[in-house]
Amino acid sequence: MACLRARYAGPPSLWPAPAIDPGITWTEWARVPPVDAPPSSWMAANAGRAELASDIRKPEIVALGQMLFFDGHLSRKGQVSCASCHMPQRAFTDGRPLAVGEDRLMGRRRSPSLLAAPFAPRLFWDGRAGTLKAQVLGPVQDSREMNHDLGSAIARLQGLPPYPAQFLKAFGPAMRDVASASGSASTSGRDAVDSDRLARALAAYVATLRPQTSRFDAFLNGERNALNDTELRGMHLFRTQARCMNCHSGALLTDHQFHNIGLSFYGRRNQDLGRFEITRDPADLGKFRTPSLRNVSQAGPWMHNGLFADLKGLLRMYNAGMGREAAPADPPDPYAPRKSEHIRPLDLSADDIDALLAFMKVL
Ligand code: HEC
Numbered sequence: 001m002a003c004l005r006a007r008y009a010g011p012p013s014l015w016p017a018p019a020i021d022p023g024i025t026w027t028e029w030a031r032v033p034p035v036d037a038p039p040s041s042w043m044a045a046n047a048g049r050a051e052l053a054s055d056i057r058k059p060e061i062v063a064l065g066q067m068l069f070f071d072g073h074l075s076r077k078g079q080v081s082c083a084s085c086h087m088p089q090r091a092f093t094d095g096r097p098l099a100v101g102e103d104r105l106m107g108r109r110r111s112p113s114l115l116a117a118p119f120a121p122r123l124f125w126d127g128r129a130g131t132l133k134a135q136v137l138g139p140v141q142d143s144r145e146m147n148h149d150l151g152s153a154i155a156r157l158q159g160l161p162p163y164p165a166q167f168l169k170a171f172g173p174a175m176r177d178v179a180s181a182s183g184s185a186s187t188s189g190r191d192a193v194d195s196d197r198l199a200r201a202l203a204a205y206v207a208t209l210r211p212q213t214s215r216f217d218a219f220l221n222g223e224r225n226a227l228n229d230t231e232l233r234g235m236h237l238f239r240t241q242a243r244c245m246n247c248h249s250g251a252l253l254t255d256h257q258f259h260n261i262g263l264s265f266y267g268r269r270n271q272d273l274g275r276f277e278i279t280r281d282p283a284d285l286g287k288f289r290t291p292s293l294r295n296v297s298q299a300g301p302w303m304h305n306g307l308f309a310d311l312k313g314l315l316r317m318y319n320a321g322m323g324r325e326a327a328p329a330d331p332p333d334p335y336a337p338r339k340s341e342h343i344r345p346l347d348l349s350a351d352d353i354d355a356l357l358a359f360m361k362v363l
C-alpha cells in the first residue's frame with residue numbers, strides 16, 4: 001500500500017500509465033474548470049458558444065436562468081419545473097429510473113446529471129442536441145415533460161412579475177422597442193420576454209453548473225492523504241485492471257463519446273437503440289453518451305434507463321463484461337447492436353469491487 005501511495009504521490013502526469021486500448025483518445029483527470037475560466041476547448045466544442053460565453057459572465061442573466069429553472073410556471077399546469085427532474089442535491093438527477101413529467105406521464109429515459117452538460121460537444125443520451133440553447137426549450141414543449149406550448153409559456157411569463165423586469169434588466173429592451181423608441185412598451189418589460197432570451201437564460205444557468213468538490217479534487221491537488229487506502233486502491237483499479245479510463249477520462253470523467261456497453265435491450269419491449277435513432281448509422285446501434293462520474297453516488301439509479309438501483313450491482317455487471325446483447329442470428333442480423341470491444345470481463349475479486357465502490361463514492 002505504501003508503495004502504491006508513493007506511485008500516486010506526484011502530479012497526475014507522473015502517475016502510473018492507465019490501461020488504455022489501442023485507438024482510444026483520452027485525457028488525464030483534472031480539476032473541473034471554474035465558471036470564470038472556461039478552457040479553450042469549451043469554445044471550440046460547438047457553435048453558438050460565443051454568445052453563451054458572454055452570457056455566463058452576466059450575473060443578471062444567470063440569476064434569471066436560475067429563477068426559471070426552479071419555477072413550475074414553465075409547465076402547462078404549473079406542476080413541473082426543470083428542477084423537478086434535475087435536483088441539485090442529486091447531481092441534477094431525480095432519483096427515478098425513468099423521468100416523470102406533467103400529469104405523471106412517464107418518459108422513456110432517465111433524467112441525466114447535468115454536470116457534464118456545460119462541457120459536452122453534444123447533449124442528451126443520444127447526442128441529438130448540439131448546443132444548450134437548442135436543448136433547453138425542448139423540455140418545456142415535450143408532452144412527457146412540461147407539456148407547454150412555447151407561445152403560451154412566453155405569454156405567461158410576460159404577465160408574471162418579476163419576470164418582465166428581470167428580462168429587461170438581463171437583456172435590455174426588445175430590439176423593436178429600441179427601433180421605435182416609443183419608450184412605453186420597453187419600460188414595462190413585457191416585450192423583453194421572448195423565447196430566444198428564455199433559452200439564453202436557461203442555457204447560461206445550466207452552463208454555470210459545477211460538481212460539488214470532493215476529496216477527489218483534494219487528491220488531484222496533491223493532498224496525498226485525501227484518499228484512504230481502500231479508496232486509493234479503488235482508484236488504481238479504475239485506471240488499470242478495471243479499464244474504466246478507456247471512457248471515463250478527463251476532468252468530468254467522461255470522454256463525451258458514444259459507446260454501446262450492452263444495454264440496448266434489442267428486440268425487447270424496452271429496446272432503446274440510442275445514437276442510432278438519430279444518425280441511422282448501423283455503427284451507432286445501442287450507443288449512449290458516456291455520463292460524467294462526478295458526484296456519481298448521488299445520481300442513481302444509474303444508466304440511461306435507470307437499470308441499476310445500486311452501484312455495487314453495476315460494478316458486478318462491468319466485472320462480468322456486461323450481458324450478452326442478443327443471440328447471434330442465422331443469417332446475421334445487420335441491425336443487431338454490437339457491444340463495444342472495450343467492454344470485457346475484468347476478473348476483479350469481491351475485495352476489488354468493494355475498493356472500486358469506495359472510490360466511486362468519493363468522486
Ligand atoms: C420530466 C422530467 C424533466 C424535466 C421537467 C426536464 N428535464 Fe431535462 N432531461 C430529462 C431527461 C429524461 C433527459 C434525457 C433525455 C434524453 O437523453 O433522451 C434530459 C436532458 C437534459 C439535458 C441534457 C443533459 C446532457 O448532458 O445531455 C439538459 C441540459 C436538460 N435536460 C435541461 C433541462 C432544463 C433546462 C429543463 C427545464 C426547462 C429540463 N431539463 C426539464 C428530464 C427532464
Ligand code: HEC
Pocket residue numbers: 113238242243244245246247248258259260261263288289290291292293296299301302303304305314315318319340342343356
Ligand atoms: C467503452 C466505454 C466505457 C467503459 C470502458 C466504461 N464505461 Fe461506464 N459508461 C459508459 C457508457 C456509454 C455509459 C452509459 C451507458 C447507458 O446508459 O446505456 C456508462 C455508464 C456508467 C455509469 C452510470 C452513470 C450514470 O450516471 O448513470 C457508471 C457508474 C459507470 N459507467 C462506471 C464505470 C466503471 C466503474 C467502469 C470500469 C469498470 C466503466 N464505467 C467502464 C462507457 C464506459
